[in-house]
């Protein structure tokens with residue numbers, strides 16, 4: 001560490017919590033923009049004539065942008081510092097949101113989503129770096145938990161927009177312009193963070209930028225079997241959860257006859273349960289360890305859920321914030337939210353206990369890269385299956401093959417979780433690893 005840093009005091013709690021607020025707002029806006037596509041999928045199909053496969057590709061093209069960005073990721077943050085990087089990536093997301101909303105042409109909408117992927121994943125890396133820089137040694141896990149919960153609030157808000165902004169959903173475009181405004185919140189928050197960092201430079205010890213998630217290919221050979229099981233679970237888990245969530249609003253509308261408002265409210269219940277459960281599971285897992293066991297429990301819980309929405313009676317209607325929602329579907333989404341808290345809370349930190357600390361950057365970058373590849377393949381497959389089986393409101397059975405596909409992925413996830421659980425009590429093979437008692441490094445994704 002630079003001697004100047006040592007002479008300066010650490011930032012005060014007020015400064016740190018302001019930083020957390022700004023970074024979390026940037027993530028809030030960013031997650032909103034990503035999830036703004038889900039509620040307009042049926043409008044893109046009915047107004048613009050896009051097929052299921054085409055809309056599936058609009059989801060995947062985000063991942064292609066993210067993969068490209070991750071391959072060069074870290075360099076910009078290292079070279080230009082966190083405040084510039086955060087603003088740059090938030091601005092790329094804003095541009096992506098504008099381009100997505102500006103024209104009905106498929107290629108233009110797709111370019112907007114590509115740009116969003118280019119900005120979004122490095123923004124998440126930059127946000128992680130900022131938190132590590134300001135909170136290292138001080139409530140780091142808690143800060144990450146709050147950050148992730150506020151990010152998920154952005155996702156839930158995109159679902160709620162079908163209610164609070166329902167007049168905008170008379171066409172495909174206006175909800176995407178609203179998403180642009182949320183991208184504006186992200187840019188504003190990045191600017192406020194810039195001012196905050198500038199104000200504190202020279203007054204406080206902000207440390208070095210820290211290790212960003214940079215990919216060094218030759219380090220991959222040092223990772224043991226356990227690491228690759230975690231990566232495999234990560235790929236399968238997010239390739240199931242994220243595409244299901246994006247298609248869910250249209251699915252609930254068509255397969256269960258819900259109005260868009262009710263479908264949006266139902267989809268948001270997964271996030272509501274995740275927002276509450278994430279910090280709680282984080283605390284629990286920090287206390288008891290047993291990450292393999294928790295990942296297995298989460299995967300087991302997920303297993304029947306896609307078939308439950310397909311084959312079980314939707315249930316009696318219950319009122320949730322003014323929307324009438326069938327009980328079975330509500331329970332499924334709340335349970336999926338618990339799974340969405342439990343598995344990530346156990347999975348991301350477990351990398352820090354599995355690989356040598358010096359290789360954590362490569363480990364996380366590789367994991368995110370693989371996640372993006374898997375996650376990019378599933379939506380077109382689901383779109384293809386829906387097209388092939390002519391899934392629609394008039395042919396609800398056409399959605400079943402897609403749901404079996406998700407279930408197959410969940411079974412695969414369970415296998416990897418079980419393998420990890422089996423490894424849990426074995427001694428570690430990788431030199432320089434952490435024991436499961438003191439995690440320093442956490443990563444929200």
Ligand SMILES: C[C@H](NC(=O)[C@@H](N)CCCCN)C(=O)O
Pocket residue numbers: 030031034120121124238344368371443444445
């Ligand atoms: C922690 C994890 N986040 C990720 O996996 C990100 N790479 C992708 C986020 C995509 C939504 N904007 C998560 O959210 O559980």
